[in-house]
Amino acid sequence: MARLCAIGAGLTAAIAGGSAARAEDKAGAVALFREAGALIDAGQPARACPRYEESLRLYDSSNTRYFLADCYERIGKMASAWAHFLEVAARVRASGDRAKEAKARERAAAVLPKVSRLTVVVGAASAPGLEVKRDGTPVGAGQWGVPMPVDAGIHVVEASAPGKRTWTARVEVAPGGATSTLVVGPLEDDPASGDAGGAGAPRRTLALVTGGAGVVAVGVGTALAFAARSTFDESSAFCNGDRCDRRGMDIRDSAVARANVATVVFGVGLAAIAGGGVLWLTAKSPAKGASIGLAPAVGGALVRGSF
Template identity: 35%
Template sequence: MRSFRARHAGAWLALLSGMSLTSPLWAQPTAADKALAEGLFQDGKKLMDEGRLQEACPKLAESQRVDPTVGTLLNLAVCHEKEGKTASAWAEFKEASALAASAGQQDRSQFAAKRASELEARLTRLVLEVAQAAPGMAITLNGKDLSAAAATGSGIPVDPGTATIEARAPGKKPWSQQVALEPGPSAPRVVIPPLADAAAEEQAKAAPPAPPPPAPVVPQEAAKPEGSGGPLRTLGFVAGGVGLAGIGVGAVFGIMAIQKAGDVEVGCSGNFRCSRADVEANESAQTTAMVSNIAVGAGLVFLGAGVTMVLMSRSPEKPVASERVWLSPSVASDGGRVTLGGQW
């Protein structure tokens, strides 16, 4: 069983002695619960006697939660009073007085009632004023909900220190404020202002971001094929000229070969055998024809390569019709000639 060994004189401390003899007031705890509560009670009482209130009060509170008794509750109230939590101690003394009276323990009930009356004169009371109530408005004090009746009136008993007040309502922006509360007796007043509408802010958050303006279109020059430019164009004309020259030379040699073949045909006509001069003329005509074929073939290759290079390097500003190349072959009694000309 719990017992008190008071170290300080005083009638109220003497009255607290033997409080653990009080039977539990709520559901019967188990043996393990009683053992735990007893250990917590003894530790808390010892720490409180040593003045280590911040450690003592939580142990006493946990002991009361595990195995609630009037004696533990009175010790917890004393601990909170020493700690400066006047509102908590006042509420605990009032509760202990009522529980003791219902259990027929008049001496403890009177003691607790007297202590609660003394603390009531020193309470700090927070007065809340709602400037404009909103539908569905909820107010919290240090994270605990307050009813509409509790939020307004003569004041809510609070422990000295820092208190956080918050107000919320559907469709409204939340509001909060921290207040420094001095030890009483005092009655600080806090006005909760009308809550601002949150519709505009919520719509702004829900609306998709506006697309960025389109980037200005900057005209760009058409890309030129790789390898194009002045040198390639020049090479194209040179190759085309060489090709045309080759074709012209081949044409001249072809005409000469035809003429020589005609002479051989005239010299050999009517004879069973051609003269030696006719045979040599025939061989010369064959050689000339072969040179003609080679020159024409090479000319066509160079001409095709030249046209390809010119087309690849042609500037779009210049029309194709402005570029002309011509070849003029001619045959004379002393041989053939080719005239090459162009405009670009």
């Protein structure tokens, strides 16, 4: 309780120096901060984190952000904890407080190995105007195929494009630094949309598009496989057989992650080529249109103190 009071006093002093927030918001931020600290002391971090979040919303303080990161770590939200610790380090560095910066970076480094990642692969599914979202947040093209830090648990990925039906999948990301992979399947035409091509594209055209996308995916998978091999070879400078130092282990882990993505992309490409072949062989003269969908593939294993 003595530590809590000291921390609360420090937050109060920090808030008193600001003028942007309204007085009642500042007071509310202090009250929520203290209540969150009491819940942490009582061993109830799951109840404390929302208090810290609301306190931070009312008044953005590096002190509050630090203890919110600590709370996230306690409940297993490692990606969020890591991001907040790094944000705190950047902010206190700007203020010249090197001791707090070192503490925040130390906590971030300790959390990093426990941060899980999700790779969203978009290859054969690509369509004009394609938009991908994870839990409602846009996933830009720069993130496609890259293992991105996420909190462990269930995540919902959506893909949409003009004239197409929205594609949705749920993926469970395991804790403890696991990496999962989700492949966005080809989007089906939406007959109700005027952008879907009237009565629908002819089956042979769809076969060509699907098969061509499959060829592209196979090429991408092959390139990723070569890149994974090249990355693995780089570890030889830091390894003696199967014994590696930390740098060598990191390089080999990166190579394995790339190889896993390459396997998934290559498999999806082969499936798309096969689907295109079936469509071509079963095509008749112009019909009402057809579409083929590929099922999503999910990879991977589907101390509070003063600051």
